[in-house]
Structures are given as structure tokens and as C-alpha cells.
Amino acid sequence: MMTELQSASDKLDNKAEDKLVLEDKDGVICNNTASEYLIGIKGDLNQAERLVSDAANNLVCNFRYISKLTGSHHEMVLAIERMVTPEERHSINELLEKQMLIANRIEQELEAVITSLQFGDLVAQLLAHTARQVEMLSDELRGIDRQGSLQGKAEKRALNSTHSSINKAVNEVKNKGKKKPVVQQGMKMGDIELF
């Protein structure tokens, strides 16, 4: 009877060991899941950074073109002014002055645009910084797994509990999260589909 009891107890202990090993494996998967989830977030941040940079570069090209046109417009107004005969001067000069005023206003606005257009660099740096932090957090989670494999039973149990909480939190966020709303990698015009 005692032998049977001992045997049963051993089996239970073995089962508990098996469970612990299984939980450890779950734990490793849990942190890998969390880590992969964070890597996904990092990917989204990198995508956002590419979109912002792309948009900023496009805007800079547009800006340069507008600026070039403004310069041409300015020169054209001066050329017309030179061609005007003394008889026409009074009526045309008034129009040309208005044109020059508009050109000057456009140039002033373009100067202000130079400051605003730098948003791309600022946002890109901020996104890169956040992505680095997410990556560090992901590395830390993997580090906890590695540490866990070296610890004793009590620590493993505590770690399993933590893993379980992290797992639950990640899965909840994943389940609540909707499908990724932006898949574009650049600021080219989107596809058009007619039905």
C-alpha cells in the first residue's frame, strides 16, 4: 500500500514536473509572442516613418517647383514692365504692381513653408526613437525567458505567472485590435477600382 501510495505520489510529482516544463514552454512562447507583437508594432512605426518621409520629400519637390514658377512669374512681370509704351504705362503699371504684390506675398508664404516642411524630419526621428524603445522592450522580454530557464522551481512558478499575465494582456490587445488600417508604404496615389 505504501509502495502504491509512493508510486502515486511520484507520478503526481512527475506530472507536476511535466506541467512545470509545459508551463515553461508556454512561458517561452508567451514572451516570444509578446516580443513578436512588439516587433509588429515596431514595423508599423517604421512604416509610418517611411510614409512621413515620403510625404515630406514629395512636398519639398512641390515646394521647389512652386518656388521656381514664382521666380519665372517675377521675371515675366519685370519683362512686361520694360515692354510697356509710355502711353500704356499708367493703366498697365497698376496691374503689374498688383502682380508684384501677389508674387511677393507668395514668396513670403514660401519662406514660412520652409519651416513647416521640416516636420518630416522631426516626426521621423521621433518614430525611430519610439521604434528603438519598442525593440529594447522586446529584447528585455526575451531576456526574461533566458533568465527563467536558469532559475529554480519557485522562481519558475513566479515567472510562469508573469508569463501568463503578459500572454493574457497581449492576446486581449490582439483580439481587441482591428485589422491594420494602413498598408501603404509610400505616398504614391492609391489604386482605383471601379465596380
Add this chain to the structure above:
Amino acid sequence: MAKTILAVDDSASIRQMVAFTLKGAGYEVIEAVDGQDAFDKASHYQVNLILTDINMPRMDGLKLLELLRKLAQYKNIPILILTTESGDEMKAKGRAAGATGWLVKPFDPKRLLEVIGKVIS
């Protein structure tokens, strides 16, 4: 003869904005995409002023500053930092490395030209 400025930034849009502003004011502009590129170009061409970002791949702005200040031809050439960084610690590092001035992005074209006009002479 127009003075030459080396504009260093890994952001293409910032380089273009800087170049646009400086060329509009009559300067010649050489662009570099990071510290290493800037160091190579500064070694090939003699420029009158360097305007550099801090956070860049391969070689950052502070390292570039240190290396340039070791070259005889760049000991007294103004080197301005144009960066998003505005912390005192970073500024102190820049100053210690030999920066002439520190401009925080985003820059205003008029103010940038004023500062450059002051230090380039």
C-alpha cells in the same frame, strides 16, 4: 566669389530646404548625407562653413566635428550644428567638440541666414 557651405543631414528634405535657403542667398552648397560623407567631401573641397545635423548613421555630427577640428584647414572654419536635440548636455558636448553654434530644428530661413552671415565673415 560665392562662399561655399557644406550642408550635412541624413534627411533629404532637410538637405533640400537648407540648400534652397542658402542658394537663394547666393551661397554655393555642397550636400552630404552623413558624417562620413561630409568628412570625405570636406577633405576634398575647402568650404567656408559647415552646417551639420547630430543624429546620423555611419558617423554622427559630434564625431565629424571632432575629426574636422583636428585638421589644420578646419581649425577656424565655423561649424554650426542644426539638430532636433536641445538638451544642455548635448549642447555642452557640441561646444566642447568645437561647435561655433547650435541651432534647433525647425529652422527659420531668415534666422539661419542671419546666423550664417554673422559667423561666416
